Amino acid sequence: MPSTVTRLPEHQLDALARAYGEAVSQKRRQLLIGLALFVAATIVAGIVAEVRPATFVANIWRFTDYIGRIFTLDNGPNTGRPVFTDIAEWMWGLDKWLKLMWETLLIAYVGTLLGGIGAFAFCFLSARNLAPTRWAGIAAKRYLEFCRTVPEIVFALIFVVAFGLGPVPGVLAIAIHTFGALGKQFAEVAENIDMKPVDGLTATGATWVETMRFAVVPQVLSNFVSYALLRFEINVRGAAVMGFVGAGGIGQDLVEAIRKFYYADVSAILVLIILTVMAIDLGTERLRHRFLSMSTRS
Amino acid sequence: MSAGAMHPIRAQALADRVALEARHPDIFRPSPWARARALLVVGGLAALLVYGLWVLEFSPLKMIVGLGRLGEFMVHMIPPSTGTWAKFWIYLHALAETVAIAFLGVFTAAAIALPLGFLAAKNVVPNAVIHFLSRRMLDTVRGVDELIWALIWVSVVGLGPFAGVLALVCANVGAFGKLFSEAIEAADRKAVEGVASTGGAKLHAVRFGLLPQVLPVMAAQVLYYFESNTRSATIIGIVGAGGIGLHLAEQIRVLEYQHVSALILMILVTVALIDMVSTRLRFALIGDRGAR
Numbered sequence: 001m002p003s004t005v006t007r008l009p010e011h012q013l014d015a016l017a018r019a020y021g022e023a024v025s026q027k028r029r030q031l032l033i034g035l036a037l038f039v040a041a042t043i044v045a046g047i048v049a050e051v052r053p054a055t056f057v058a059n060i061w062r063f064t065d066y067i068g069r070i071f072t073l074d075n076g077p078n079t080g081r082p083v084f085t086d087i088a089e090w091m092w093g094l095d096k097w098l099k100l101m102w103e104t105l106l107i108a109y110v111g112t113l114l115g116g117i118g119a120f121a122f123c124f125l126s127a128r129n130l131a132p133t134r135w136a137g138i139a140a141k142r143y144l145e146f147c148r149t150v151p152e153i154v155f156a157l158i159f160v161v162a163f164g165l166g167p168v169p170g171v172l173a174i175a176i177h178t179f180g181a182l183g184k185q186f187a188e189v190a191e192n193i194d195m196k197p198v199d200g201l202t203a204t205g206a207t208w209v210e211t212m213r214f215a216v217v218p219q220v221l222s223n224f225v226s227y228a229l230l231r232f233e234i235n236v237r238g239a240a241v242m243g244f245v246g247a248g249g250i251g252q253d254l255v256e257a258i259r260k261f262y263y264a265d266v267s268a269i270l271v272l273i274i275l276t277v278m279a280i281d282l283g284t285e286r287l288r289h290r291f292l293s294m295s296t297r298s
Numbered sequence: 299m300s301a302g303a304m305h306p307i308r309a310q311a312l313a314d315r316v317a318l319e320a321r322h323p324d325i326f327r328p329s330p331w332a333r334a335r336a337l338l339v340v341g342g343l344a345a346l347l348v349y350g351l352w353v354l355e356f357s358p359l360k361m362i363v364g365l366g367r368l369g370e371f372m373v374h375m376i377p378p379s380t381g382t383w384a385k386f387w388i389y390l391h392a393l394a395e396t397v398a399i400a401f402l403g404v405f406t407a408a409a410i411a412l413p414l415g416f417l418a419a420k421n422v423v424p425n426a427v428i429h430f431l432s433r434r435m436l437d438t439v440r441g442v443d444e445l446i447w448a449l450i451w452v453s454v455v456g457l458g459p460f461a462g463v464l465a466l467v468c469a470n471v472g473a474f475g476k477l478f479s480e481a482i483e484a485a486d487r488k489a490v491e492g493v494a495s496t497g498g499a500k501l502h503a504v505r506f507g508l509l510p511q512v513l514p515v516m517a518a519q520v521l522y523y524f525e526s527n528t529r530s531a532t533i534i535g536i537v538g539a540g541g542i543g544l545h546l547a548e549q550i551r552v553l554e555y556q557h558v559s560a561l562i563l564m565i566l567v568t569v570a571l572i573d574m575v576s577t578r579l580r581f582a583l584i585g586d587r588g589a590r
Contacts, residue, residue, distance in 0.1 A: 038405075041401065042401070042402070042405065044398070045397075045398035045399075045401040045402050046398075046402060048394050048395055048398035048459075049395060049398040049399050049402055049459040049460060049462070049463050049540065050458055050459050050460050050540075051402065051460055051463060052455075052460060055455055055456075055460070056455060056460070056464075059454055059455050060454075062453075062454045062455075063450075063451075063454045066450065066453065066454055103353065103354070106349075106350040106353055106354055107354065109346065109347075109350055110347060110350040110351060110354060113343065113347055146566070149529065149565075149566055149569055149570075150562060150565070150566070151529050151530070151532060151533045153445070153533045153536060154532075154533065154546060154562070157536070157546070157547060157550045158368075158371065158550055158558070159364070159368070161367075161371075161550060161551075161553070162364045162365075162367040162368040162371060163360060163361075163363075163364035163367075164360075164364070166354075166355060167354040167355065168354060168355065168356060168360060168364070171354055171356075203305070203307070204305060204307060204308045204311070205305035205307075205308045237441075237443055238443075240443060241443045241445045241446065244445055244449075244536065244537065245536065245547075248354070254446065255449065255537075258446075258449045258450070258453065259449075270442065270446070273441065273442075274438055274441035274442065277441045278437060278441060281437075
């Protein structure tokens, strides 16, 4: 289909062009001001954080050197060769490390489950559409916020003093953080449900607990499981460093290896952690997709 | 609701229960198979929990003693106080350091991750080998926690906040690379094809077709991470990488609980402030989508 574009008369075109130019230059000005502010903030931050590019450049070889050294055997007959040439020597502590890794996974599991159960019970209180009273909702929300804003390592530090060294403070720290994080996500899911079944059950005279059980839970369960699995994956990473403050798991051995310069051990433990995290990552992703497709089908 | 105030519909339904059960057998009697499976899953989870509690040396006595001591700490924590003003200024400086670490860590990482994100996006670099390698590399970087990065960088550039910045950069590059590549893969192809159809080169298509679409999304993600990184930056001080974490760990060790609660309070206020600012900026950048 042939078409012609009619050109506007000059005086109209002029005004439009001027308006366009003004809009563009205003946008540019905004961008420049934003950029200037950003650069200023970066410089201030750089000064406060004692960024020393010269030190960095002068020491960057140490980093590559470090990476090289942790992948070099420092014990046994093959000392000085890359770790992959003598896997048995590299993974000399495999039994001990696997045991610690299993402990790490259990810390993450128990922490996620305990925190998840708490969040499950709590989210119905804090969801805006379900809260029995407005005050209960607000109080529950603030409490959840506190639990997830304080980093879990800080909880772990305090709990280590209270409960003593070992995995117990690690589990509790992860459980509290999980409680805060999942409580918020669960409440958001619960706020987006279809309210008709709730109204229906309320109309039959069901109690609050019965309403939650039969009208809300069936709608939200698959999403809850999906979020809990995602949180479990995050918690495995978290549990791996709990040992840094003496709260159990593989972190204890890792921090010791780094501090005492057992180079090959550092890489061995790091590889174990990364492989475990990846495996958990893949496993939970599969499970999550199954649960989410279940929820879209029904 | 008491039984006396039972709603007539409910009373009617209860009286008619037998007939109702006959009419809807699947609702009243879910298949035994599904029931058995649900029981099995719940039973397995519970068994693993009990086993875990046993392996991790949980005991009622330990819990009671620990909770008692924790209660004692709580009492000592009130009211939060830093003792002297001099201490307060030291903490405030450490807090500024923390925010600076988070700021630099996030934005440097974003600058590094931008090209990596394009490299790892299937629709920009349609090479399966490059795609696989870059994704796995980002996964590996992401698999190492920021505390571990902090320990490594401390042994490279020495104690201090600079090590913290580098640690956060490393941890963030992995996360951003993945998020950015996903954002790019989700972008609309039409704009890219439009630029290509007018004779634009591949880089033109990326610059004028792709970047305007994904930049606001990326900026929102970066701002979101700024808040969570402030939280991370508070803890890397525990391993000597600068910021307020150093003071926090120290005060917990010397049992100065009023200082501890004051420090936690300062962190909470800072995180809340940054959350507010970044939510606003996100909102300004991409409207409603960025508010969540």
